[in-house]
Amino acid sequence: MFITAMASFAWANVNPTNYIGGVSFRPERDIPNLSGKVVLVTGGNTGLGKESIRQILARNPAHVFLAARSEQNAKAAIEDLKSSSSNANTDAKLTWLPLDLSSTKSVQDAAGSFKAQSSRLDILILNAGVMSLPPGETDLGHEIQLGTNHTGHFLLTKLLLPTLLRTAEEEEAGSSDVRVVSLSSIGHNLAPSFETILDQKKLKRCNTHARYGASKVANILFAAELARRYPSIMAVSVHPGLIATDLYAPLGKRNPVAALGSRVLGAVGTPVEAGARNQLWAAVGAKRAELVNGAYYVPVGNCKVHNRYVRSEEMGKELWEWTEKELRKGNANPSTAPGPDHKEGFLERTFQPHHAHHEQQQQQEQKPVFERRESQEEMEIPAQPKPQHHRRRSSTLQRLKEYMGNQDELDEAGKTYAKLM
Ligand SMILES: NC(=O)c1ccc[n+]([C@@H]2O[C@H](COP(=O)([O-])OP(=O)(O)OC[C@H]3O[C@@H](n4cnc5c(N)ncnc54)[C@H](OP(=O)(O)O)[C@@H]3O)[C@@H](O)[C@H]2O)c1
Known part of the structure; x- marks a missing residue:
């Protein structure tokens, strides 16, 4: 199973059709001055998050929040970022925001703490993530993996929505530029069925790669749905590439084959400086008019408009409503302690229906939000041609079935393989 999953993942990474297109982007040339901007990056203490902060700090933003779960790691990262020479001239404030995405209370506390420190939020990079974790x-x-990579980020974003929307409205008409960038992955190809993603009992029985894939599907669906519901915010998802970071560390602990695979990935992976380019392009590099709201991009700036999760309004809506319902259930659970800014009905207010939000906005006679830029037609892509490799796939699947034992896992692997071919 592991070999099949890794082969699928590797294939998706090297498949040239995933990389046709894109834009030329050099952060030092293309990121404009960010003065006045407030930025929040989750998982900012290491890897792609820390590198994104490093390059953003060099453009003089007003305030950067480095969200991380470990005080020690966060403070070490801040020290390193502040002392790095390219940032020596910046006046930007750099603040640790304690955040553990696997804890509802921690996410609530983080949102409360952020709001106490800043009245605006221009750029939210939902970067933190885990991969290859055991059950x-x-x-x-x-x-x-779903709970950390998706649910935690969903709650954080929902709690920060009033600030994001207010920031978007504060901008002069037509120049609103609030962005939310979700880190997804080409590993979304490893996901089980959508039904399994929403059924936690079933999902927990899947192998670790399928579970990671599920979380990365959710990241794409979330960005697309956020864009549909709140078009004044530019929300996109990105795959960064295959980058040598700590993300692969748990893989190395699984077994000797996985350890070897992890080492190979480390050797062939893109260095983190270049690896952060796609998310930097989406968050601060690209002009707003260059971005398609709700889209999924592979490096760099290569819009995959045919991605079925971007296109599926049904799945986006269902995931959104399912996550809201799950979080409401969590609030009713006495083991989930409320945050310091908790008041009765806290989550209910946070999750008031979309139309209620708009009605409220209208009542307050606020400025109309930025019109959604792309037309429906731009997102309508003709149905994909039927795959031509049916015979080859079935014989390979047959061989896979003979080689491996567990029927459930084989069926999942077969579906993944078929999808990728
Ligand atoms: N590297 C790649 O090749 C690759 C490919 C595709 C997609 N991605 C995506 O890129 C994003 C960044 O990954 P990376 O490669 O930079 O990995 P990384 O170096 O392992 O960084 C992940 C970050 O997420 C944080 N994190 C993990 N669990 C958390 C939790 N419960 N609460 C708060 N923060 C948590 C980590 O904090 P700790 O240090 O405390 O663990 C760390 O700061 C992820 O979403 C990943 O899925 C990466």
């Missing part, structure tokens, strides 16, 4: 769950009972 586990968050305090909400969600599968650990």
Whole structure:
């Protein structure tokens, strides 16, 4: 199973059709001055998050929040970022925001702490993530990778929405530029069925790669749905590439083959400086008019408009409503302690229906939000041609079935393989 999954993942990474297109982007040339901007990056203490902060700081933003779960790691990262020479001239404030995405209370506390320190939020990079973890769950009972990578980020974003929307409205008409960038992955190709993603019992029985894939599907669906519901915010998802970071560390601990695979990935992976380019392009590099709201991009700036998760309004809506319902259930659970800014009906207010939000906005006679830029037609892509490799796939699947034992896992692997071919 591991070999099949890794082969699928590697294939998706090297498949040239995934990389046709894109834009030329050099952060030092293309990121404009960010003065006045407030930025929040989750998982900012290491890897792509820390590198994104490093390059953003060099453009003189007003305030950067480095969200991380470990005080020691966060403070070490801040020290390093502040002392790095390219940032020596910046006046930007750099602040640790304690955040553990696997804990509802921690996410609530983080949102409360952020709001106490800043009245605006221009750029939110939902970067933190875990991969290849053994079975586990968050305090909400969600599968650990889905719960961390998706549910935690969903709650954080929802709690920060009033600030994001207010910031978008404060901008002069037509120049609103609030962005939310979700880190997804080409590993979304490893996901089980959508039905399994929403069924936590079933999801927890899947192998670790499928569970990671599920969380990365959710990241794409979330960005697309956020864009549909709140078009004044530019929300996109990105795959960064295959980058040598700590993300692969748990893989190395699984078994000797996985350890070798992890080492190979480390050797062939893109260095983190270049690896952060796609998310930097989406968050601060690209002009707003260059971005398609709700889209999914592979490096750099290569818009995959045909991605089925971007296109599926049904799945986006269902995931959104399912996550809201799950979080409401969590709030009713006495083991989930409320945050310091908790008041009765806290989550209910946070999750008031979309139309209610708009009605409220209208009542307050606020300025109309930025019109959604792309037309429906731009997102309508003709149906994909039927795959031509049916015979080859079935014989390969047959061989796979003979080689490996567990029928459930084989069926998942077969579906993944078929999808990728
Ligand atoms: N590297 C790649 O090749 C690759 C490919 C595709 C997609 N991605 C995506 O890129 C994003 C960044 O990954 P990376 O490669 O930079 O990995 P990384 O170096 O392992 O960084 C991940 C970050 O997420 C944080 N994090 C993990 N669990 C958390 C939690 N419960 N609460 C708060 N923060 C948590 C980590 O904090 P700790 O240090 O405390 O663990 C760390 O700061 C992820 O979403 C990943 O899925 C990466």
